[in-house]
Amino acid sequence: MPLFRHAEFVTSIAKPAGLPVAKGPEIAFVGRSNAGKSSAINALVGHTRLAYVSKTPGRTQLLNLFRTPAGLYLVDLPGFGFAKVPEAVRRGWADLIERYLHEREALVGLIHIMDVRHPLTALDRQLLDWFLPSGKPVHVLLTKADKLSHGARTATLAQVRRALAPWSGQVTVQLFSALRKQGVEEVETVVGGWLTGILLEPDGAHI
Template sequence: MPLFQNATFHISAHKLSELPPPAGVEVAFAGRSNAGKSSALNTLANHNRLAFVSKQPGRTQLINFFSLGNDRFLVDLPGYGYAKVPEAMRKHWQLTLASYLSQRPCIGGLVLVMDCRHPLTPLDRQMLDWYSPSGKPIHALLTKSDKLSRQAANQTLQQVRKELEANWGNCSVQLFSSLKKQGVEEAETVIGRWLFTPEDDVPDAVA
């Protein structure tokens, strides 16, 4: 059974004051608009509609918490970088995301979702700069890997790994395809280790 099979919607927040009290462990998912973040969450949870998927970028405009039980949460952050978002909203989310990533004490790790055809954009680098001073782990999902040949995808993987290690440290990276269901077990293993301790009743995927 997929590690996040039992994920259920918990709460949405528009601003930091609406976040639930910091408790347990949260794994945050961040990514540029239309990078495949919501699709990746749905694939990991084996659920078609856990996170809203739209062909129109910029639709995720709230911080959405999905509960795994026992104060363990997946947190879907608003997509960034969509040009048609009003300037006031862009500034609001820039401040909110920066504050959440740098100040939230219960984040166990950041999953940075990037389209493998366009990785490490300036805004992706900004997210890494906000989060990396925490010293907590970062895992990059290079989504839509089915859009590239195997050789091109692996070249991108190596280039991104090299840059992450050189500039931000404590990073891992993998190829991922929601369409082909590729990379799911690898992602489950990494994220599961952030969420669960050896004392927890951990699903087989992260044992």
């Protein structure tokens, strides 16, 4: 069975204190508002509406947990950046994201969503600089790859890999298109490597 398929919604959390006790390994998805995070999650799980998709930045206002049949939890974090919401709300989102990424022991790795047309913004770099000292792996998805020509997206991929080369042992990068379902298997391979020996199937057997 594909790693992410048949995930089901578990709960939504508005504040760090609302986080439930972890019941399995967790993979977090984070990215700037409107970078294509919800579309990427939907493509990975094979469901068109599991994660909410909107053209309005900042619509993912809660931390949402989903569980796969194998016991892997996918954590959709609020988008950060230039969402059209009050400053107090943005601060609340930032606190929720930071507390989760810093304190959650069940977190195995981070999938960082970036629009291939606007990768490595100042906010993206800030998040990476803050998270990488944790030592946990980061996989960058350059989403909306279908929006660029083959040559342009290949050049962007190479550019981002060069920029992140100092962390090559911890950070990996790939192209992704939710529209064309491009890159799903590559994500599963990367995350599967993170989970070797720790992901439990429903019967409790280690993979």
